[in-house]
Amino acid sequence: MLKLSQSDPAAPTRVVIIGAGGFIGAALSHTLARETKVVGLGSKDVDLLSNDAATRLESQLATGDAVVFISALTPDRGRGLDTVIRNLRMTESVTKALAGKAISQLVYVSSDAVYDDATSLIRETSPCNPSTFHGAMHLTREIALRQAAQAGKFPLTLIRPTAVYGPGDTHGAYGPNRFLNTAAKEGRVALFGEGEERRDHLFIDDLCALTSRCLGHRTEGVINAVSGTAVSFREVAERAQAVLARPVTIVGSPRANPITHRHFDTSALRAAFPTLPITSLDEGLKRTLAAMKA
Amino acid sequence: MIAVAGLSHLGIVTSAALAAKGFDLIAFDERPGVADALAAGMLPISEPGLDNLLDKARYHLRYTASAADLTRAEVVFITRDVPTDASNRADSSVVDNILKAIEPHLAKSAIVVVMSQVSPGFLRPRHDALAKKGVLSFYQVETLVFGSAVERATLPERYIVGCENPSQPLPPAYRRVLEAFNCPILTMRIESAELSKIAINCYLASTVAVTNTLAALCEKNGADWAEIAPALRLDKRIGQHAYLAPGLGLAGGNIERDLIAVLDAAALHGTEAGTAEAWLRMSAWRRNWPLHVLSETLLGRQKKSSTRIAIWGLAYKLGTHSLKNAPSVEFIEHLQRTRPALSIATWDPIAPLPTELTTEQCRQHDSPLDALDGADALVIFTPHPELSTVPIGEIVSRMHGRLVIDPFRVLPLTTAQAAGLRIVSLGVPSC
Numbered sequence: 038m039l040k041l042s043q044s045d046p047a048a049p050t051r052v053v054i055i056g057a058g059g060f061i062g063a064a065l066s067h068t069l070a071r072e073t074k075v076v077g078l079g080s081k082d083v084d085l086l087s088n089d090a091a092t093r094l095e096s097q098l099a100t101g102d103a104v105v106f107i108s109a110l111t112p113d114r115g116r117g118l119d120t121v122i123r124n125l126r127m128t129e130s131v132t133k134a135l136a137g138k139a140i141s142q143l144v145y146v147s148s149d150a151v152y153d154d155a156t157s158l159i160r161e162t163s164p165c166n167p168s169t170f171h172g173a174m175h176l177t178r179e180i181a182l183r184q185a186a187q188a189g190k191f192p193l194t195l196i197r198p199t200a201v202y203g204p205g206d207t208h209g210a211y212g213p214n215r216f217l218n219t220a221a222k223e224g225r226v227a228l229f230g231e232g233e234e235r236r237d238h239l240f241i242d243d244l245c246a247l248t249s250r251c252l253g254h255r256t257e258g259v260i261n262a263v264s265g266t267a268v269s270f271r272e273v274a275e276r277a278q279a280v281l282a283r284p285v286t287i288v289g290s291p292r293a294n295p296i297t298h299r300h301f302d303t304s305a306l307r308a309a310f311p312t313l314p315i316t317s318l319d320e321g322l323k324r325t326l327a328a329m330k331a
Numbered sequence: 332m333i334a335v336a337g338l339s340h341l342g343i344v345t346s347a348a349l350a351a352k353g354f355d356l357i358a359f360d361e362r363p364g365v366a367d368a369l370a371a372g373m374l375p376i377s378e379p380g381l382d383n384l385l386d387k388a389r390y391h392l393r394y395t396a397s398a399a400d401l402t403r404a405e406v407v408f409i410t411r412d413v414p415t416d417a418s419n420r421a422d423s424s425v426v427d428n429i430l431k432a433i434e435p436h437l438a439k440s441a442i443v444v445v446m447s448q449v450s451p452g453f454l455r456p457r458h459d460a461l462a463k464k465g466v467l468s469f470y471q472v473e474t475l476v477f478g479s480a481v482e483r484a485t486l487p488e489r490y491i492v493g494c495e496n497p498s499q500p501l502p503p504a505y506r507r508v509l510e511a512f513n514c515p516i517l518t519m520r521i522e523s524a525e526l527s528k529i530a531i532n533c534y535l536a537s538t539v540a541v542t543n544t545l546a547a548l549c550e551k552n553g554a555d556w557a558e559i560a561p562a563l564r565l566d567k568r569i570g571q572h573a574y575l576a577p578g579l580g581l582a583g584g585n586i587e588r589d590l591i592a593v594l595d596a597a598a599l600h601g602t603e604a605g606t607a608e609a610w611l612r613m614s615a616w617r618r619n620w621p622l623h624v625l626s627e628t629l630l631g632r633q634k635k636s637s638t639r640i641a642i643w644g645l646a647y648k649l650g651t652h653s654l655k656n657a658p659s660v661e662f663i664e665h666l667q668r669t670r671p672a673l674s675i676a677t678w679d680p681i682a683p684l685p686t687e688l689t690t691e692q693c694r695q696h697d698s699p700l701d702a703l704d705g706a707d708a709l710v711i712f713t714p715h716p717e718l719s720t721v722p723i724g725e726i727v728s729r730m731h732g733r734l735v736i737d738p739f740r741v742l743p744l745t746t747a748q749a750a751g752l753r754i755v756s757l758g759v760p761s762c
Contacts, residue, residue: 157598235599267601300601 056108203241204328337411478650493524556758644713
């Protein structure tokens with residue numbers, strides 16, 4: 038659940054984005070730059086795995102800064118324990134850098150992978166029971182950052198996004214971006230099973246808008262970043278085909294795992310930000326395709 | 332002529348009930364040997380009153396393994412019980428197989444009525460496909476209760492029928508069949524009827540879960556559920572026939588199957604169904620009650636390896652041979668797995684001990700007293716009325732120990748305690 042410290046939104050004087058070079062970080066930098074001063078830090082600016090990372094990061098932070106921590110090695114960069122350890126070392130650098138710094142707020146972009154796979158209707162109070170290293174890593178990071186926030190007495194916002202898609206996504210994960218790509222380039226979309234699983238897909242701009250509001254209201258707590266609409270992967274593929282306006286072969290495959298669905302209860306999101314616009318899947322696909330063509 | 336296709340529990344009882352009303356009936360099942368066995372009077376199920384019903388039905392009932400015999404049927408009831416897997420998930424493919432088998436032989440004006448326990452959303456696509464071939468189809472809710480199946484088939488409370496257009500009267504041939512049973516006929520859209528079936532079992536599950544939740548509290552805080560239940564029955568909102576007897580969780584498979592159907596449908600559509608999950612959790616916890624009691628009393632303290640447990644009743648309730656999800660089976664499996672030296676002696680008047688559980692150390696006996704010889708503890712899983720008249724003195728003299736786990740309070744408590752037996756029951760503190 039989210040607590041709003043400022044009922045009237047006011048952008049922080051300066052926002053430091055740790056992980057500004059990635060898909061979400063770049064889009065967020067672009068969005069926030071329209072509202073306030075943004076310092077975007079990528080791995081070229083501060084390598085969070087280096088021995089002097091904490092010192093170098095600390096030198097970039099000023100009193101009163103709002104900090105957004107996004108940087109993470111995503112599953113496409115490795116799914117093993119070594120990736121978890123590197124991600125945690127990066128977190129350690131961040132928490133050390135934050136120690137003693139009077140920042141105004143920390144926003145951490147976590148993941149819905151922290152929740153139990155078996156839960157089909159998820160809300161912010163649902164038990165966290167990750168089944169993957171990726172989910173466990175995010176949950177461990179959340180705990181570490183909670184401790185840092187408690188020690189530093191600054192508000193912490195944990196944003197747990199579902200699968201995010203849109204222009205600039207380089208991960209190629211199973212979902213809208215990959216479907217659009219393969220449909221455009223190869224004229225086909227390959228599904229696991231018949232693509233029956235229903236999932237929530239969030240357009241990148243919506244995540245940026247939500248993060249902006251969390252900063253503007255100096256929020257504290259947990260919020261799921263979701264669209265509130267779960268559709269099957271087959272439906273995503275069919276809509277990608279419709280957006281492309283050309284025939285696409287949608288191919289199923291023998292099912293390896295049982296069908297599970299994942300929906301989100303958006304009550305907390307709606308309570309915190311009743312006017313937050315959510316981009317429809319059709320619109321999101323159209324805008325992603327337009328960016329691909331550009 | 333009418334037909335019943337799919338001769339498992341529901342089909343056997345339904346065909347007998349319809350034929351006993353005087354309808355000429357052909358009962359079809361293409362599985363090898365099923366029709367022949369029934370024609371020879373060999374029943375794979377046990378239901379009170381079924382023999383008499385079949386006796387009344389015999390001049391109107393013919394069994395067949397050939398779908399070609401259904402060509403003259405005006406109404407075909409599909410009644411094959413839908414099997415469930417270990418997680419109680421239904422497999423409706425058996426109904427599709429029957430539809431596939433009978434479809435080429437259906438008369439042009441034939442009516443198909445699905446009574447099998449299909450999942451919500453099953454009939455609509457089949458209905459539409461059959462309609463294109465001129466065959467009308469309906470979903471009729473079955474409310475078979477193991478142990479009372481004959482009574483419920485011959486004296487139904489009501490019929491619930493799902494149809495394409497509820498404002499239209501049912502076709503005369505189908506209506507004639509239902510009206511012969513002289514009870515209200517509720518017509519509704521197909522999806523409503525499918526969900527009605529599940530709604531009934533959900534309400535039953537909720538009552539069972541509430542009863543067991545409070546009965547468990549009684550066992551710890553000094554209250555007696557047997558004193559509370561009559562007070563609840565006098566509340567009109569709860570009612571005389573509510574499921575207020577504490578039990579060992581859900582068993583038999585039917586209610587469990589419908590709860591899983593609710594969870595699956597809720598997962599698909601993203602609706603909240605945590606209550607159904609809670610009912611299943613409560614059921615799983617209560618199922619282990621006899622094991623908990625045995626561990627806390629006898630097994631946790633006894634050093635000797637030659638412990639002997641007597642079990643009266645294997646079926647999960649009276650009047651049935653069904654062992655689907657029966658607590659007794661789980662109890663025996665657990666003891667065999669964790670206490671291989673322990674010996675078990677069982678008795679049940681209807682349900683046989685499954686062969687996979689039968690070993691040198693686990694045998695079924697012909698009488699309750701034979702099963703009791705030398706037992707350190709007695710566990711009564713099925714409340715057979717005749718057990719309440721077994722002389723307490725005989726029980727005491729046959730048993731080696733004094734512990735009786737009597738969840739349903741079958742034995743006369745005062746006499747049993749006076750004779751030195753330690754009785755542990757559901758819903759009341761043990762003493």
